[in-house]
Amino acid sequence: MDDETREIVSSFVAESREAIDEVEPLLIEMSASGEAPNADVIARVFRLFHSMKGSASYLQFGSIERITHRAETVLVDLRTGTAAPTPALVEALCQVLDAVRARLAQVMETGIDEDESGELERLGFSLEEISRRSVPSGVESVTPVPTVARASVATPIVLSAVTVATPVSESPSAVVVLPLVAEEAVAAPEAHAVAAPSEARHADESTTDGVSLADLVEPFIIEGRDLLDACEQALLSLETDGEASGPVATAFRALHSFKGNCGFLGYVEIERLAHAAETLLEAVKEGEVPRSPDVIGALLTSVDALRTAVSRLPGDSSFPEGAIRAAALVQVESDARGVMGQTRIGRILIERGDINASDLVEALDADRAPVGTVLAERGLVTPARLDAALGEQAQRRGVTARAEARQVEKPQTSLRVDVGKLDALMDLVGELIIAETAVIHAPSSHGAVSSQELPKALAQLDRITRSLQDVAMSLRMVPIDATFRKMIRVVRDVANKQGKQVALRVEGEETEVDKTVAEIIGDPLVHLLRNAVDHGIEMPEVRAARGKPVEGTLKLTASHVGGEIWVRIQDDGGGISRTRVLEKAVERGLVTAAAAPSLSDADVFAFIFEAGFSTAAAVTDISGRGVGMDVVKRQIERVKGRIDIASVPEQGTTITLRIPLTLAIIEGMVVRVGDTSFTIPLLCIRESVVPRSKDVTHLADGEEIVRIRGQLLSVLRMHRFYGIEPLHERLEDGILVVVEDGGQAVCLFVDELIGQRQTVIKGLSGFLGDPRSLSGCTVLGDGRISLILDVAGLIGAVPRAA
Amino acid sequence: MNRILIIDDSKAMRMIVARTVRQAGFGDCTIVEATNGAEGLAAVRAQAPDLVLCDWNMPEMSGYDLLEALNADGNVPPFGFITSEGTPDIKIKALKAGASFLIVKPFTVAALQDAVRGMKAA
Numbered sequence: 001m002d003d004e005t006r007e008i009v010s011s012f013v014a015e016s017r018e019a020i021d022e023v024e025p026l027l028i029e030m031s032a033s034g035e036a037p038n039a040d041v042i043a044r045v046f047r048l049f050h051s052m053k054g055s056a057s058y059l060q061f062g063s064i065e066r067i068t069h070r071a072e073t074v075l076v077d078l079r080t081g082t083a084a085p086t087p088a089l090v091e092a093l094c095q096v097l098d099a100v101r102a103r104l105a106q107v108m109e110t111g112i113d114e115d116e117s118g119e120l121e122r123l124g125f126s127l128e129e130i131s132r133r134s135v136p137s138g139v140e141s142v143t144p145v146p147t148v149a150r151a152s153v154a155t156p157i158v159l160s161a162v163t164v165a166t167p168v169s170e171s172p173s174a175v176v177v178l179p180l181v182a183e184e185a186v187a188a189p190e191a192h193a194v195a196a197p198s199e200a201r202h203a204d205e206s207t208t209d210g211v212s213l214a215d216l217v218e219p220f221i222i223e224g225r226d227l228l229d230a231c232e233q234a235l236l237s238l239e240t241d242g243e244a245s246g247p248v249a250t251a252f253r254a255l256h257s258f259k260g261n262c263g264f265l266g267y268v269e270i271e272r273l274a275h276a277a278e279t280l281l282e283a284v285k286e287g288e289v290p291r292s293p294d295v296i297g298a299l300l301t302s303v304d305a306l307r308t309a310v311s312r313l314p315g316d317s318s319f320p321e322g323a324i325r326a327a328a329l330v331q332v333e334s335d336a337r338g339v340m341g342q343t344r345i346g347r348i349l350i351e352r353g354d355i356n357a358s359d360l361v362e363a364l365d366a367d368r369a370p371v372g373t374v375l376a377e378r379g380l381v382t383p384a385r386l387d388a389a390l391g392e393q394a395q396r397r398g399v400t401a402r403a404e405a406r407q408v409e410k411p412q413t414s415l416r417v418d419v420g421k422l423d424a425l426m427d428l429v430g431e432l433i434i435a436e437t438a439v440i441h442a443p444s445s446h447g448a449v450s451s452q453e454l455p456k457a458l459a460q461l462d463r464i465t466r467s468l469q470d471v472a473m474s475l476r477m478v479p480i481d482a483t484f485r486k487m488i489r490v491v492r493d494v495a496n497k498q499g500k501q502v503a504l505r506v507e508g509e510e511t512e513v514d515k516t517v518a519e520i521i522g523d524p525l526v527h528l529l530r531n532a533v534d535h536g537i538e539m540p541e542v543r544a545a546r547g548k549p550v551e552g553t554l555k556l557t558a559s560h561v562g563g564e565i566w567v568r569i570q571d572d573g574g575g576i577s578r579t580r581v582l583e584k585a586v587e588r589g590l591v592t593a594a595a596a597p598s599l600s601d602a603d604v605f606a607f608i609f610e611a612g613f614s615t616a617a618a619v620t621d622i623s624g625r626g627v628g629m630d631v632v633k634r635q636i637e638r639v640k641g642r643i644d645i646a647s648v649p650e651q652g653t654t655i656t657l658r659i660p661l662t663l664a665i666i667e668g669m670v671v672r673v674g675d676t677s678f679t680i681p682l683l684c685i686r687e688s689v690v691p692r693s694k695d696v697t698h699l700a701d702g703e704e705i706v707r708i709r710g711q712l713l714s715v716l717r718m719h720r721f722y723g724i725e726p727l728h729e730r731l732e733d734g735i736l737v738v739v740e741d742g743g744q745a746v747c748l749f750v751d752e753l754i755g756q757r758q759t760v761i762k763g764l765s766g767f768l769g770d771p772r773s774l775s776g777c778t779v780l781g782d783g784r785i786s787l788i789l790d791v792a793g794l795i796g797a798v799p800r801a802a
Numbered sequence: 803m804n805r806i807l808i809i810d811d812s813k814a815m816r817m818i819v820a821r822t823v824r825q826a827g828f829g830d831c832t833i834v835e836a837t838n839g840a841e842g843l844a845a846v847r848a849q850a851p852d853l854v855l856c857d858w859n860m861p862e863m864s865g866y867d868l869l870e871a872l873n874a875d876g877n878v879p880p881f882g883f884i885t886s887e888g889t890p891d892i893k894i895k896a897l898k899a900g901a902s903f904l905i906v907k908p909f910t911v912a913a914l915q916d917a918v919r920g921m922k923a924a
Binding site: 004007008009011012015044046047050051053054055057058059 | 815
């Protein structure tokens, strides 16, 4: 792939993802509201599929093109009222969106679009089915769409793509609708290539302009034989020279043309086998399947079967016995690639050497019972071996699922920035250069550093530098709505699964947060919302009994509070049971039974974030989802955030995630204790006072309490806490900085205030271990180091004040 | 031909069209892009392109509405649609409104060359 194509692909993926994220919630809302389909929403969803289809077809992303085309058709039906946005149809559309998302990730990574598992085809098919059934039967009967009839109309258009060179008029009206239909035949649901006997058809039907299809059969047979011969030759030469790439390409081309001709003439069964063989051949071409004698054998068998089928034309287009078997063989071989294939039980049994391919083919032939069961019944495999293989299957599926999960976590590496912000940045850089010049020239033009110009120029430089910092930081800020929109789906899914009625209300989605924050809080939010629906909101009956509206309300809000983002999840459910959390905490030795009653609610609820503290056992009887709240907590802490919980039994729970606006820079107050400098985050400082001696009380245990504005606060002597030789010992000589966090306040006793600074946070080196209540350090203007205090940690270290 | 205006709401599609334009031998032209009909209208007024290649279905203002607006201006530059909507009635509608051609996606080099040739001949 050349650079330009890569760039096109990456734009395609980026804009498609964005559009999907945008329309998905609209779709869900539309179905939830139960109102008449919203024309605007339908138009937007239509446009999404429509744009994707156009680009996908250029980029030759076949499966994306097909699925978007089908979805687009369904949207047209929605628009015209031929289909209705039933929950089932919306669900199917959402599944399509999910699958397309996954496919986009693959396309981004590999540059090719391969529907190995046939998942998209299946989804597309069921989407159409559901769409067809979405309208009352009365309407349905008006527009009957028997597949065969449609496919026969489809024939003229496919012609242009294949090699049969017989004049057939192109009916213009067919041009748009039809390619889909031909593909539909290929993608029929029983795609497992074990073909049902003849539904092949109507080679004698006439096309619109009177050219009989029968006239085309003769050339097809002649050309078909040639193509199959060419394919066979190529395959045979492959057997002798396993390395050559030419023969594979030749065989592939021949088979591909043959398949196209079948499709055109409507020989569905033959086409299906040709398609299966082509798929396998393609895998060989791509090196995904080894050129083993087994594989080549399967391909040759299928060529033989195809030849037999062709020889019976035109009289009998039914599918010969042997061909069915060949088709199954080919299918088994091509299952060797791809995730789906690897987790098929038959494949695993073959790999383990428990059975051979032909046993499997017979079992597959048998009926629709699970293959494993059929094999066991026939005594082809012992139950013990089957169990072992099933175990392996489960394991492989687990691996696959985990691999998928990892894929989801991969953060997006590019960022969409508002042009206004970039313009502002450019303006500032321009000003910066001017200001810099002013500073450089200020001393020289006046001959003395103490000139009046220099301070002015420096002040200007300072102002611009700060603005530059603000703008640079704002570049990383993105509205949180993209993260929030994903939650609509989560809540809906969980609520549906559990038979609960939940309305999600989202507020403050325009709030901007750091891009990293927006990405990292996604997962915790999903967990918290799931928990809220799962454990929080009660079943409708329970709610009714408690006199609450049957529909639970879940509020998800974001806002700026001080220098933090508060993301709040509020449910009106059953609340968290303090008693049960305490029981569990005592049982786990997190707190003694004696101390338990004196704990505040907030302290009690904090226990649910302990690792291994199962919310299910402790709080409700519904089983947990295996996602510990400790994971949520860890992720929030990664962005220096904090979690507050408030809960009232039977009234609901509010969980607040408090996350700093930015992770890199804080406004801090630099203070001095002896010869050491500390930085206190400005957000935590309430005020600074010089105490009067009459306000200080010395307690018997040595603790000092100060009365400030009527409130009694503990004093933490920084010099004692950190073991520093101070300038002042008497509280009245130094200064008290009142800091607060989480509703608690203490006074830090320091020697003096140096001043307020914006500081860039640097981490502390790991060899320092876990220093007491320090969150990092920063370098001051004079090159000295200032330690940044972790106020929450400090407050925790102080005995609770009155 | 000096200036070609490409109007499509999909960036990927604009890149595709631009590339095809280059491959069709118009590499020397300046390519101007717009993301919907409204922007396209402004671009036509400001840039006076020698050829407009426009999508049909776009947010804000569709390609057809744009062409109508240009008609109202009395200033329709050589105008072609590149779209997935290839039904005859759409085609007729487009040509009646003064479009020189309508190419159905996938958009190929040959289709563009043919269209431009046809346009010049007319």
